[in-house]
Amino acid sequence: MNQGFKNRVQRFAHGLSSKSLVTHIWRYFYIDWEKLGITGWDWNTIRDAVNAAEAWTPPTDYAKLHNADNVAHNHGRHGYVKTTAYSYYYDLVLPFFNTMNKLGVVTNYSEASGDLIGAWTYTASVDPQTNTRSYSTNAYYDRISSRPNIVCLTGAYVSRVVLSDSKNGVSRAMGVEFYSSGQLFFVSARREVILSAGALQTPQILELSGIGNPNILRKLGIPLKVDLPGVGENLQDHFTVTMGAELHGHHITADDLSSEHFAQERLREYRETRRGMLSSTLSSLVFLPASTFIPADTMQRMLASLDRALQTPEIKNSPYKQWYDLQRAWLENDGVAQLEIILFPSYMHVGCTKENAKHYTLSVFLQHAWSRGTVHATSTSIFDPPEIDLATLDSPGDIDMTMLLEAIKYTFKVMQAGALGDLTAKIVAPLPTWSDDRLREYIRSMVKSAFHQIGTAAMLPRSANGVVDSGLKVYGTANVRVADASILPIHLGSHPQATLYG
Template sequence: MLCGHLTSNTYKHPQAPPSARKDKTVTMEASLQVALNLTAPVEAVAAQEFDYVIAGGGTAGLVLAARLTEDPNVTVCVLEAGSDNLNEPEILIPHRMNIGNPKIDWGFKTVPQLYADNQVAPWSRGKGLGGSSALNMCLYQRPSAFDIDAIGRLGNPGWNWDRFLEYAKKSETFQLPTPEEAEKHHFYTNPEYHGTNGPLRAGFRSTSAECSLLFQKTLNNLDIEVQKDHMGGKPCGTWVDPATIDKETGSRSYAANAYYAPNISRKNLTVLIGALVHKVTFSSTRSNEDVQATGVAFTYDGKNFEVKARKEVIVSAGALKSPQILELSGVGDPKVLKPLGIDVHVELPGVGENLQEHNAVVITFELTDSDRWVTRDAVQFNPELAAEHLALYRSTGEGLYSMSRGIIAFSPLKTLNPKAAEDMIASIEAKIQEQKDPALREQWALQLDAMKNDDVPDCELLGSPNYVPAAHPPNIKKKYFTVCGIHNRTLSRGTIHITSTNPVNHADIDPHSLEQDEDMVMILEIMKFIRKLPETEPFKGMVAKELNPGPECVTDQDMRTYIKKYLRTSWHTAGTCSMLPRDKGGVVDSRLKVYGTTNVRVVDLSVIPLHIMAHTQATVYALAEQAADIIKGVI
């Protein structure tokens, strides 16, 4: 059994001792003193009836659960396949991603990628309460206003930047740096764009590495200026990225400890862990030709159960699981469902289509031999030292785990290479003219508009003071700085579809990586720019040599080969249950209701119809906050 009877019905948000806060140091010990078995037994769920049943206790699901149960007359049940995670100290360390840990990582993989050297890519996703907010790098940023307004332009009234910002601020308590911290570590932000009373704690880490700040200065010298208002809808520029951390405790702030734990005592909130959702169940009768959900079927401890929903079923299992649940429920493309013997309740070909992902490539530089540089390599290469720094961080908030992940830069391609941008625009214009699918043509046209707009970025650079694995292994006696080049506006569109009726089996994930050559060209241009950074001071003075891809990688063809072999993803999948008009491949309408149903919604990153130029965590919180008010009828 993965959970037992409720043993505690209270939860106090962990805080550091007053003396620690006064000294600007933190302790995580209070964060670790969370009672066991805070979730419900299966008997409290099986064959029971709730107003809302939420399939998935990840980031979006827990936001919804917290907001809907603010009304004591509303009952909510959350089904989560993983564990509660609240007692995992490794999750609370903001720097630790725990990738590959089967307890908290689903461990998805793509099918071999035809246009990327037939590589099978790992696609990690958080498993357990909090979902990927318990697994990610804690990077906290918002997209451009253009990206959010584009959702509305694709046929979704009510989805725009102004409303998005309202809900983004509602989700957070942003812990502003002192003027001294801002100046010393480049912790710049504008208080106007931040919330002060939301559940999620966010702010800056304790320090920035000198090599990171010199990297930022190098970008300044190449016309990418420091951006002090990057959370306000115009993110072009470079900044030290805020993070989802609680400065008072030094711990990761994520959906489980921000939205769920403080509300455990609510009698109208029931959360069952270890419950793998099989499908949404439907009534045999129809209302105006739309089907009505009656509940959710799930497995627990090897046995099958069902929970009833009086009002709605909300699917919040993420962009890789939500389409699987819909298809197993008989909602999707008959060409996928019928060969598996699944009865088609709603013919909806858009389910599992329009998959979009961020692509990335890493370039790693060896730093000059000097004790001057402080990087995270030491804790990567030396387990004993890592344990020491982990203990130091837990007790005082100091050490290598207190250091910022690095520097973010968002830029239009034309800043990196004006001629390449001109050629790219011409190429996309021609591709749009040739595209026969009007829905995809409309999306590509918006992506083209973004590229033509000087205030809207196309390229991301993420500079980190540490080695990142690629072609050549590190010398553990050396120190490294890695620049990740990320393309966030891919033209390629992929799919995710089930191949089995067994809910334990993952669906086939096929992002069609690099299928459109423009995606390859974009990464190639970003890579070329990064490789030229050592020609510019002060980066020039701190770099000894390029480790990856290395001096043997010279020509465009060499770089294309490297990109194909070492292509990465940021694990930001979107679009698989797109919020679009039904005749344009949409799965949900602007109220997030699944077409052809009376009472099923999808709320997670899968509904974003056109990908955003940002790491996605902050967007999911804002999306779920807005969805909660939609469900309540507030908007």
């Protein structure tokens, strides 16, 4: 196959996949926020905000046959981000549901209710009229881009928020410095400055502006404006490990895109009809509480090890002690999803040597990892990337490794049971025959980010290393707010995109 064409098709398919909105939100997360000292962010408030962002269209009969969410009262109908079920499903979808049901996992027909537990089908950010992605640009910006008071400058780099000296313990944003075409500019702020640079760069901009840990700013030679040691701390993510298998019989999977003729036909089909394989992506997943995939005796040992670790002075004296306690309670709450498994109708590993073989991949995602990383500026220049340490698998009592190990063992059962098991010719990697030690090595070598980073400008009390208050205003400032994933204090048991629109 022509490599350039293949790359274009793969980029097209990946773009549809990676930017689709899974419109699910998680009830327990918001209910428990108040325990962390956060007010005004209860379940009803967040649900209403998410629904206000959504313009949902009910699924087709074909999508309903594949368990698409059709409970109208859990969706918004008059928002801006258009959502609906996909128009194409791979033939592995229903066998996957069959297998999960056989293992005692129920089908969840309305993940938008806030109850994520069970096996279910995505609702995606897709315009059903055009079968194209609906997202912030065409949902929001394009509607108001012609207004005279809206200026969107692309290709610019914000270097810092310019703050006044502290008066009565509060600094005021005078404006923002930014580079464009190699030249430094300043724009004044009459009212407020809102940072939305994401969990990895919002803390960098705050530090370059003089907001952060005094020790870090001193080393960089940045004058301190606001003493906030929580900036860049508390970095959390969802971590994932993939597992691959080869299929019996004839199946159409994304592996077929390796054929130039097949890929060209699918691309032609999508361009002419907005239907077919390239109008969809992965669509099926399952969310499970810890008790479903971790055996009772293993759970007891894991919790005992964790509890010993939580008694260490480092954690007992941590400003984050309250959310450690909250996260500990979630482990024994069967309403809290600790594991996500996604079905990918293709092979995502290297090393497959069988010509024309068809595959599937199951990816396990840890929803509430205990590792806490950091992201900090490395110089006074915005052009130097921040130093990012996800602290992957560095968790109290080694709990993240234990949970991923048990997730893989449980997923072996999924690959061998029910209708999906009947279609599985062989498991390619990892293998059920491997020892725990070898599986741990596999996890260490394969674990990666799900790109759901949050928490680095956390909405928490200032005494708990918070960076913003319940109104998203940065502590110690009069008019600087943060509105992005960095404000989430503790990770969701779901994908964060719908929450961020809300």
